[in-house]
Amino acid sequence: MSRALDGLYTAIDGTWPAARSWVQGPWRLREGHGGGQRVCAATAEGDVSEADIADAEAGMRDLNQQPLFMIRQGEDVLDALLAARGYEIVDPTHIYEAPIENLTDVPIPRVTAFSIWEPLAIMKEIWAKGGIGVERLAVMARAEVKTGILARWNEQPAGVAFAAVQGDICMVHAVEVLPHQRQQGVARWIMRRAAFWGQAQGATRLAALCVAENRAANGLYRALGFELAGGYHYRRIPE
Numbered sequence: 001m002s003r004a005l006d007g008l009y010t011a012i013d014g015t016w017p018a019a020r021s022w023v024q025g026p027w028r029l030r031e032g033h034g035g036g037q038r039v040c041a042a043t044a045e046g047d048v049s050e051a052d053i054a055d056a057e058a059g060m061r062d063l064n065q066q067p068l069f070m071i072r073q074g075e076d077v078l079d080a081l082l083a084a085r086g087y088e089i090v091d092p093t094h095i096y097e098a099p100i101e102n103l104t105d106v107p108i109p110r111v112t113a114f115s116i117w118e119p120l121a122i123m124k125e126i127w128a129k130g131g132i133g134v135e136r137l138a139v140m141a142r143a144e145v146k147t148g149i150l151a152r153w154n155e156q157p158a159g160v161a162f163a164a165v166q167g168d169i170c171m172v173h174a175v176e177v178l179p180h181q182r183q184q185g186v187a188r189w190i191m192r193r194a195a196f197w198g199q200a201q202g203a204t205r206l207a208a209l210c211v212a213e214n215r216a217a218n219g220l221y222r223a224l225g226f227e228l229a230g231g232y233h234y235r236r237i238p239e
Contacts, residue, residue, distance in 0.1 A: 005230040007167060008095050008207055009072055012038065014166030016173055017142045027056045031063050034135035037091065037234055041070040044078050053081060069235045079235065087235035094218065096226035097207040100170065103195035103224060113193035115147040115163075123150050123160045130176035140164075140174070147197050151177070151190050158186045163194040170198025171207045175217070187220050 013021070018030035018039040026048045032040035042056045057067040069087070071079045116123070124137065140146060143164040149172075151159040159177035163170055172194045177186045195206050208226065210217045 005073060005095075007169060008097065008229055009232075011166040011169040011171050011207060012095075012209070015143055015146075015164035015169075015171040016139055019138075019142070024059055025055055026052050027059070029056065029059050029063075032065065033138065035139040036136060037068060038070070039139055040065050041068045041234055043070045043072065044075060048078055048081070050081060053085065066239075067237060070232050071235055072232045073230045082235040086237055088238050090234040090236055092212040092233040093231055094210045094212055094228055095207065095230045095232070096210060096221040097169075097205050097229045098224065098226045100195050100199050100204055100206045103192050103206055104199055106192060108189060108192055108196065111152055113149060113151045113189045115193060115197040116150055117147045119148045119160075120150065122157050123148055126157065126160045126176050126178060127174060129178070130174075132174050132176065136174065145201055147194075149190050149193050149197075151186050151193070153181050153184055153186050156181070158184075159190055161190045161194060163197060165198055165201045165203050168202070168204045169207050170194060170201065170203035170205070171209075173209065175208075187217075188224065191220075191224060 016038050019033045019035070020031040021028055023045055026044060026046045028043045028045055030039055030041065042060060060067045069078070069082055119137070127137070140162050146162065146164040149161040149163060150157065157178070158181035159175070161175040162173045172191060175187060175190060198206060208221055210221060212218070
């Protein structure tokens with residue numbers, strides 16, 4: 001794994017933090033409190049064996065969490081071990097990144113996108129419509145250097161996102177645009193506002209995560225000049 005990609009995985013943890021995480025044997029276990037897969041999944045800290053997997057499963061069940069593993073680029077041995085145990089692949093995800101100055105070259109029109117923390121009620125409402133509830137808002141609150149992004153279009157609230165900085169990376173999460181405001185460039189202004197904010201915090205790279213099957217979002221990031229830097233997927237036992 002390259003140092004740049006390793007930094008992106010570190011930024012995922014730092015900008016979307018679990019309620020608690022710790023190293024147990026060759027694993028990092030996470031307690032998510034309902035904040036989604038990223039804050040619940042176990043990741044390998046080194047080489048693992050078949051017996052190690054059972055230990056991780058027991059640790060997650062002790063937290064009343066379904067065993068779930070994040071498989072990062074290059075972890076083919078772990079992936080094969082989990083597949084042999086019947087674990088299925090869930091949500092292959094792309095990691096995109098771009099030099100932050102690539103998205104600060106165009107001024108943002110007045111009253112189009114704002115960086116705001118703490119989230120306004122309308123921001124919470126838009127997130128809730130996209131399935132992002134109080135548990136994920138709690139994840140956002142745990143990040144150290146953070147902001148929310150609120151976009152307006154057609155003189156109405158249009159979309160939201162969350163951005164946080166870890167090291168030199170500003171990572172954008174939880175992008176949601178209201179259905180009637182889509183395909184009008186709203187998400188582009190959200191990403192540009194995040195870039196301006198991240199640059200002000202000292203970040204030099206802008207990053208985003210996108211599920212592989214989300215064609216619209218993948219197309220957005222490519223159109224904005226993001227490059228595919230790596231990826232990951234999850235493994236879980238079918239219910």
